Amino acid sequence: MAFAYLNLGSYVIVFVSLSIAIVAPSVQAHIAVFDDYWTQRQANALRQTMESYEPNPLNVTNHFNYHAALAMETTGADNGPRRELGQVKAGQKTRGGRFRSLNAIDRCWRGDKNWAKNRKKLTDCVLGFGLKTTGGKNGPIYVVTDASDDDLLSPKPGTLRHAVTRDRPLWIIFARTMVIKLQQELMITNDKTIDGRGVSVYITGGAGFTLQFVKNVIIHNIHMKFIKRGFGGLIRDSEEHFGLRTISDGDGINIFGATNIWIDHVSMRNCSDGMIDAIMGSTAITISNSHLTDHNEVLLFGGKDGDVIDKKMQITVAFNHFGKRLNQRMPRVRYGMVHVVNNDYTHWEMYAIGGNKNPTIISQGNRFIAPHKETCKQVTKREYTPYTEWKSWNWQSERDYFLNGAYFVQSGKSNAWSAAPKNPIPKEFTIRPQPGTKVRSLTKDAGTLDCRPGKSC
Incomplete structure (x- = not known):
């Protein structure tokens, strides 16, 4: 592809010009007819990618680690494992009835017994590269009352598809527990929050979510399982537009050329393709507090070697549990930078973290429990690349906790992954991550939470 040889600063011109050549982008993007509407959305999304890129990622990683440490200090859990286990149990109340959590994101909102009336407080709690995500904060509450998904062109008011295709900010909640089978991929527009707190929402047996050339989306407290490929067809993708889609991949959540995305407290299992893909210039993303099980290729960040726009990709993966019957890609990265911090890797079969095309991977304070198979103890895997090339990649491990023979092969130079900030951060932000032992x-x-109105969650 021609743009692979150009400076990223000229990407807007190149990317837009490529969209005129309908065949190449439409195949990858599952857009059968790349019309003026999609050309404009693509151009807007690329501009947003360039604007959302953080040139000094050390500011973001240190900001995260500072707040993680602050949460531990303010719960009184920083004085050793005995006090941590005896006084504080994450996600529970203390003897006096006051909610406490060691998790910096959760602690921001879960102690509020009036969370159901203050739902939008959630937007104050995101950390990491998705820090600026506000979702539907600036819009009204939209209540989903109908679990059906029968009309892809004129979605019925009260359905999830109707809500996510509105051309305005919305905070979407659910009237009751629902099982939703999506007939085709759910095309989500800008400035949306899908908030499943207070009920149980299952997206199952059908297609998944697509966030294509959009910005500012929060997905929170949703179950997703047994996601299948959609066969395509005419599908509404906004309030004023619908178009012809090709067969979808069967991803749980497909993030395509999208920015400012936060996925939090999602439980996922068994998708036909990936659980969460972030490709084609997607950046400013945080994936947190989720529980992932029963899958082969879990997280894919960067879809193709030729997509050098993914050098702008920056993603935080934090406080997640990678659980039973997982195989690989937690994540698998091309280009870009991923901060993998304070996750629990209790299961993998091939490897946990992999990639190629010189991505930067900063692994801090994770717990890695290796499988029993002796040939799969290594956490890391560099794919399709000789040692003479990958030895200079910046893959760093700090305060990770390794069990059952697990080991992380580092490369590159320590602290070489971030230039000195132009605006130096305060000294109090220069702090080590919370250790993997915690x-x-x-x-x-x-994973999903059992939140009940009137009680802390």
Whole structure:
């Protein structure tokens, strides 16, 4: 592809010009007819990618680690494992009835017994590269009352598809527990929050979510399982537009050229393709507090070697539990930078973290429990690349906790992954990550939460 040889600063011109050549982008993007509407959305999304890129990622990783440490200090859990286990249990109340959590994101909102009336407080709690995500904060509450998905062109008011295709910010909640089978991929527009707190929402047996050339989306407290490929067809993708789609991949959540995305407290299992893919210039993303099980290729960040726009990709993966019957890609990265921090890796069959095309991977304070198979103890895997090339890649491990023979092969130079900030951060932000020995408490409530109005969650 021609743009692979150009400076990233000229990407807007190149990317837009490629969209005129309908065949190449439409095949990958599952857009059968790349019309003026999609050309404009693609151009807007690329501009957003360039604007959302953080040139000094050290600011973001240190900001995360500072707040993680602050949460531990303010719960009184920083004085050793005995006090941590005896006084604080993540996700529970203390003897006096006051909610406490060791997890910096959860602690921001879960102690509020009036969370159901203050739902939008959630937007104050995101950390990591998705820090600026506000979802539907600036819009009204939209209540989903109908679990059906029968009309892809004129979705019925009250359905989830109707809600996510509105051309305005919305905070979407659910009237009751629902099982939703999506007939085709759910095309989500800008400035949306899908908030499943207070009920149980299952997206199952059908297609998954697609976030294509959009910005500012929060997905929170949703079950997703047994996601299948959609056969395509005419599908509404916004309030004023619908178009012809090709067969979808069967991803749980497909993030395509999207920015400012936060996925939090999602439980996922058994998708036909990937659980969460972030490709084609997607950046400013945080994936947190989720529980992932029963899958082969879990997280894919960067879809093709030729997509050099993914050098702008920056993603935080934090406080997640990678659980039973997982095989590989937690994540698998091309280009870009991923901060993998305070996750619990209790199962993998091939490897946990892999990649190629010189991505930067900063692994901090995770717990890695290797499988029993002797040939799969290594956490890391560099794919399709000789040692003479990957030895300079910046893959760093700090305060990770390794069990059952697990080991992380580092490369590159320590602290070489971030240039000195132009605006130096305060000294109090220069702090080490929470150690992997504390991960079990930090991730205890990963996955969907049983939140009840009138009680702390």
